[in-house]
Amino acid sequence: MQTTDIDFVIVGAAKCATTWLQRALQSDPQVAMPDPELHYFSRHFERGLDWYLDQFPSGAADRLTGEKSNSYLDTPQAPARVHAALPHARLIVQLRNPIERAYSDYCMLYRRGEVGSDITRYLDPDSATKRRFLDDGLYYRQLEPYLERYPRERLLILLYDDMLRTPQAHLDHVRSFLGLAPRALPAASRKKVKDRTEPMLSPSLRRLMQPIRPAIEPFRKTPLFRAVRRQVVREIAYPTFPLALRNRLAGYYRPDIAKLEALIGRDLAHWADPAEADTPFGLMADQSRKTAHQYS
Known part of the structure; x- marks a missing residue:
């Protein structure tokens, strides 16, 4: 397989349900995608292009071929590497309210035991030292290097919000961008991708x-x-997300969100509204935790 045979790449963002999107596309026999995230252009570039191409399914050249690696959006070196190898590929980005994305990312590392329960230490824009949770939500800043290299029409920017409201129309939009006919949403994609209420080790x-x-x-x-x-195992009790901290994050992201709004022509003011939060953890009653968001 030659690099020109890679038709599309889902480049991010992390904690924005790109796994849902990947699985929906993989259910189509016309589409060939490696199952794991390759992270070639970000974490494993030293393995070489031959290694990268060897990861794609056999017979992939006869199908629409792509991959998904969320780290391609937040790794500074990735855009130049992707463009050098795949100058004609179509790129897909799915973006979520950056405040909710940061909290979801924090919760993932919390349940893994990699961060502590002092949420302010990790999510406060004024004092956090682990910038991953904060800076991975600066979407416009991360998109700029791709926009400098690819025509705007080759970059599809999707919103997590739309996937929640109208998943079938959302998938149809993606398939149209890739030159595929509409196809019914597979049953597996109507179920939870990841469930933070699932019992786990503390x-x-x-x-x-x-x-x-x-x-x-x-x-x-x-x-x-x-x-x-x-x-x-037991259900994880996640640290609460204080409203004051959420408001500080809204201020931190506001300039980047304004640039993203201009780029995609969408009003994203609701991202700063706690009433519109898509992660009920820590913001609502315990009963809401049982019906916590499916795609976090």
Whole structure:
């Protein structure tokens, strides 16, 4: 396969339901996509182009071929690398309210045991030292290098909000951009992609087990391992998201959102409204946690 055979790349953003989009496209036999995120143009560029091309399914040259790696949006080197190898590819970006994206990203690392419960330490624009949660939501800044290299018509900018409201129309829009006929949304894509209410090991226990993970990995699928795991997992209680912190984040993102609005011709003022939050964790009653957002 030659690089010109790669027709499209979903470049991000992280925690914006691009996995939902990938699975919906993969359900079409006309589309060929590697199952894992390759992260070639961001984290594994040293492996070389041959390695990259070898990751695509056999017979992919006869189908519409693409891949999805969220890190291509937030890695500064990625746009130049993508363009050098795939100058004629179509690019897809799916964007979510950056405030909710930051909180969802924080919750993911919290349940992994990689961050603590002091949410202000990680999400306060004035004091956070781990800038990943904050800066990965500066979408216009991340899109600029792609817009400098690709014609605007080759970059499809989608909104997570639209996927929530009208998933079939959302998918039809993507398929039209890729030159595909409309196709019914697969049943699997109507279900949850990731469920933060699913019982898991507590963050503290995950941290304790981190050093021995390589040793227990071969046993993860055994009945005994699963039986033991069922005894120790529980639903994660996520730290609350204070309204004052949310408002500070709204101010932090406001200049970037204004540029994004001008670029896509959409009013995104609702992103700063707590009543429009798509992550009810920490903002609503405990009962809302049971029906927490499907695609976080």
